[in-house]
């Protein structure tokens with residue numbers, strides 16, 4: 001039952017997409033003063049050592065975070081995510097990778113609440129240690145939450161989610177990231193979010209899934225579009241052409257119910273870069289779709305081909321907020337940058353809210369760096385040397401506490417892992 005260990009896959013292209021989007025979701029939630037509850041239904045170990053036996057065996061981070069590590073041309077939103085990873089690796093070598101709980105801990109504010117569910121006995125122990133260490137570091141810095149800011153539970157995430165909704169704060173961000181080892185996971189997710197929307201329609205719900213040949217996977221996003229959320233956003237990233245035998249995970253998606261209105265534009269600015277840097281052949285591409293449950297209106301656009309309108313022009317594009325409704329076939333234009341004064345105001349606001357990744361804990365464990373070197377136009381630049389002083393998070397998964405298991409290589413279906 002507990003064969004999946006995320007330590008084999010940490011920092012791969014799917015994690016890059018998921019955690020980059022997660023940072024953006026927190027950033028959006030942080031714009032309002034009111035506190036929110038973050039629920040991680042499938043939390044994993046929280047921190048991963050990329051030089052652990054598991055991570056090295058699969059080498060998956062080489063096709064993910066390692067390719068972004070030394071870049072100095074990152075789009076702004078992607079830089080926020082990479083900076084978070086850099087801050088936990090102050091030596092300048094990529095050794096540790098944050099899991100979703102760590103990303104949440106860094107991005108959420110002291111008044112926000114984190115509820116983390118994990119079933120694997122070893123991973124939940126590591127998660128708990130990592131979180132305690134982060135909290136101890138915060139306390140040393142004089143940052144103390146009122147009450148229990150973070151609760152780790154060894155419990156089923158679907159049930160846990162149900163019990164937490166609606167949250168007392170009436171604001172919630174939920175990340176659901178199951179292993180999808182069994183077909184039933186697709187059904188569980190669908191059912192869980194149908195129920196979650198019934199209990200708390202205003203929540204922002206982010207669901208990661210692998211894009212695979214398997215029927216459940218291919219139909220999954222279409223099923224999610226039928227959930228009764230006011231709006232949804234669907235983004236997929238493919239880094240390679242699927243193999244003829246359909247094995248391997250070259251593509252993954254994030255489906256967000258009630259997404260931030262700013263997210264579509266951010267993705268449009270960022271996904272072409274991810275395709276360029278993470279793509280390994282001409283099959284690399286992305287797709288962004290948005291729609292509403294009420295009208296079913298949807299536009300679907302991929303990264304390489306022309307835009308393909310699937311339904312009406314979107315009812316309420318974030319860009320239409322600036323007064324322009326894009327019509328089918330009309331070229332996308334990035335929103336004009338705010339004038340300098342507004343930018344200065346934004347910067348001041350950001351500063352006042354404390355940058356996400358100011359001080360970092362460093363996970364214990366492994367030695368040796370993993371930095372991606374790729375050929376052709378996908379070169380990696382030198383790793384920046386960071387001067388920020390880190391705190392040390394606890395044991396990283398893949399370190400001494402992690403158990404063995406065969407990895408799922410991006411190009412082949414092996415052992416425990418997402419199918």
Ligand code: SAM
Pocket residue numbers: 004005006018041042043044045046098099100101117118119120123155156157158177178179
């Ligand atoms: N969200 C993590 C991240 O981004 O760093 C990775 C999570 S990993 C893909 C999925 C995790 O879900 C595994 O650690 C697995 O043990 C755990 N898991 C599987 N079924 C679960 C369930 N029903 N409830 C809670 N956790 C579960």
